[in-house]
Structures are given as structure tokens and as C-alpha cells.
Amino acid sequence: MLKLIHASKIYAKNGICALNAVDLTVQDGDYISVTGASGSGKSTLMHILGLLDSLTDGEYLLDGAAVAHLSAKQRARLRSEKIGFVFQQFRLLTGMTALENVALPLALQGVPRHERSERALAVLERVGLSDRANHRPHQLSGGQQQRVAIARAVVTEPCVILADEPTAGLDPAAADSVLELFDRLHRSGHTLVLITHDERAAQCAARRMHLENGCLFG
Numbered sequence: 001m002l003k004l005i006h007a008s009k010i011y012a013k014n015g016i017c018a019l020n021a022v023d024l025t026v027q028d029g030d031y032i033s034v035t036g037a038s039g040s041g042k043s044t045l046m047h048i049l050g051l052l053d054s055l056t057d058g059e060y061l062l063d064g065a066a067v068a069h070l071s072a073k074q075r076a077r078l079r080s081e082k083i084g085f086v087f088q089q090f091r092l093l094t095g096m097t098a099l100e101n102v103a104l105p106l107a108l109q110g111v112p113r114h115e116r117s118e119r120a121l122a123v124l125e126r127v128g129l130s131d132r133a134n135h136r137p138h139q140l141s142g143g144q145q146q147r148v149a150i151a152r153a154v155v156t157e158p159c160v161i162l163a164d165e166p167t168a169g170l171d172p173a174a175a176d177s178v179l180e181l182f183d184r185l186h187r188s189g190h191t192l193v194l195i196t197h198d199e200r201a202a203q204c205a206a207r208r209m210h211l212e213n214g215c216l217f218g
């Protein structure tokens with residue numbers, strides 16, 4: 001469903017080859033972790049898979065379709081339909097409740113208000129936070145905020161969840177609750193790509209990959 005074929009990314013401004021002829025297939029239901037030293041190309045890989053940047057060589061197929069020639073508008077639409085993002089910094093909107101944050105991607109897709117509240121609440125229930133639906137981010141712990149962010153990423157039923165260092169900065173118990181949630185999402189059929197420095201997090205994935213100087217192994 002996600003396929004990189006001999007994918008390379010060279011940044012024009014400094015000539016750095018951040019991805020070097022990478023081949024990667026992510027099948028429906030996969031749970032993959034990608035580790036690598038600082039500067040090995042992890043963020044670049046996430047940006048490419050998340051349609052936030054383009055390849056300089058090779059191909060990226062999303063659900064079987066090449067994305068190289070799509071306009072910025074088409075890419076943005078595809079991104080909101082097919083990809084759920086989870087970031088290290090949660091990126092929740094501080095003025096909104098947990099429920100409103102989770103419902104936001106549905107609003108952007110034009111889902112009617114009544115339906116989006118229902119769906120957001122159902123997903124908050126799945127991440128164990130339905131009793132916190134009306135709390136704002138500052139009233140939640142770091143681990144709870146990250147679980148809200150994960151709920152927001154899955155509410156649109158994307159093809160894949162791309163998580164960039166989702167446990168960095170969390171204490172061990174909170175990190176465990178996030179990894180446990182990923183495990184449950186994987187077991188219920190979700191597709192996950194976890195980009196991480198955290199060896200313990202990487203071991204939770206069903207398949208491990210490793211980046212070294214832009215080359216992908218594993």
C-alpha cells in the first residue's frame with residue numbers, strides 16, 4: 001500500500017543525499033519501526049512518506065498510485081485522507097478540548113458536527129480517555145496528550161499512521177502507555193510506521209528497519 005522504489009532525496013541547497021535508493025514496502029496491517037543515528041535520514045523519510053516533501057529520484061506509490069505528479073492541493077487532500085501523523089510535541093490546539101482536537105480532522109473533511117462528535121468520542125474511548133473528553137491539553141499529562149494526538153491521527157481511518165519520535169520526552173510509564181496503544185492499534189488492523197531513537201520503542205514493532213547515511217536496512 002505504501003511503496004518506495006529506489007527512492008532518493010538530495011537537498012538542492014547543500015547537495016546532501018538524505019535518502020539513497022531506498023526500497024520499502026509497507027503492507028496493510030504492518031507495524032514497522034525505523035531507527036537511525038541523528039542525520040541518518042529519518043525525518044526525511046517521514047516527510048516523503050507523509051507527502052510533505054518530494055523525491056529527487058525513484059518512485060513513491062501510495063495505494064498503488066504514483067504521487068510524483070500531483071499538485072500541492074491534490075497532495076494535501078491525499079495527506080488528509082490517507083495519512084495520520086503523530087509528532088513528538090503532540091501539536092494539540094491548546095484552546096480546544098480533547099474531543100474538539102480529535103474531531104478537528106473530521107471538520108476539515110466536512111463531516112457534519114453531530115457525526116464528528118460521535119466519532120471523536122468513540123476514538124477517545126478506544127485510547128482510554130473518554131472521561132477526559134472535555135479537558136484541555138494543559139489539564140492532561142504528557143502521556144494522555146500523546147494518546148489524544150494518536151486518537152486525532154486515527155479518527156479519519158487513515159491508511160497509515162506515521163509517528164515521529166512519539167515517546168521522546170515522555171517518562172517511562174507514559175511511553176509504555178503510548179506503546180501499548182500502538183500495539184492495540186496494530187492488533188486491530190491499523191498500519192503503523194514508527195520513527196524513533198528509542199530502542200525499547202523500536203523493539204515493540206513487528207518489523208524493524210534501520211537507516212544509515214540515507215540507506216535503509218532490515
Ligand SMILES: Nc1ncnc2c1ncn2[C@@H]1O[C@H](COP(=O)(O)OP(=O)(O)OP(=O)(O)O)[C@@H](O)[C@H]1O
Pocket residue numbers: 011013014016017018036037038039040041042043044045
Ligand atoms: N531541509 C533540508 N535542507 C538541507 N539539508 C537537509 C534538510 N533536512 C535535512 N537535511 C540533511 O539531510 C540529512 C538527513 O537529515 P534528517 O533530518 O532526515 O535526519 P534524521 O535522522 O531525522 O536526524 P535527527 O534524528 O537528528 O532528527 C542530514 O545530513 C541533514 O543535515
